[in-house]
Amino acid sequence: MNTNYHCRFDQQQRKYIFAAVAAVIICAQAQAIQLVQEPTVASTAAWMNLQASIDRLTDTLITSLTTTDESRTADERARAQQSMEEEEGLSDDEKLTVMHVFMRNQAVCHTYLQVMPELRLAFLKSTVKQVSNMPEMAL
Numbered sequence: 001m002n003t004n005y006h007c008r009f010d011q012q013q014r015k016y017i018f019a020a021v022a023a024v025i026i027c028a029q030a031q032a033i034q035l036v037q038e039p040t041v042a043s044t045a046a047w048m049n050l051q052a053s054i055d056r057l058t059d060t061l062i063t064s065l066t067t068t069d070e071s072r073t074a075d076e077r078a079r080a081q082q083s084m085e086e087e088e089g090l091s092d093d094e095k096l097t098v099m100h101v102f103m104r105n106q107a108v109c110h111t112y113l114q115v116m117p118e119l120r121l122a123f124l125k126s127t128v129k130q131v132s133n134m135p136e137m138a139l
């Protein structure tokens with residue numbers, strides 16, 4: 001079963017998911033107590049099946065929630081790069097410099113995408129100028 005989902009959950013959705021998981025775990029604990037009180041071969045099999053289900057649920061949630069920020073960052077970086085490549089007022093060298101800045105600093109990507117479209121070129125030009133004045137950022 002492939003559990004490598006690239007889901008995007010905002011903070012409110014994560015709270016609901018964790019509440020649902022907590023409810024499932026509470027139900028599972030109640031069933032486990034009942035199974036322990038009435039030990040049989042069937043209850044042992046049910047116990048193992050229940051534990052496997054909880055493990056799968058946990059793995060799925062961990063995988064989907066941990067990749068959320070990474071996939072969001074990658075998507076945002078790709079959108080910023082595509083938008084930047086379409087800018088008419090940048091030379092190829094300036095575009096390369098901006099690509100390197102986008103690779104190193106997610107905040108620049110995010111800010112670029114949030115800036116009004118008419119200010120984006122000025123923002124990129126000022127970013128290139130700042131990078132050219134910083135020796136540690138030289139390519």
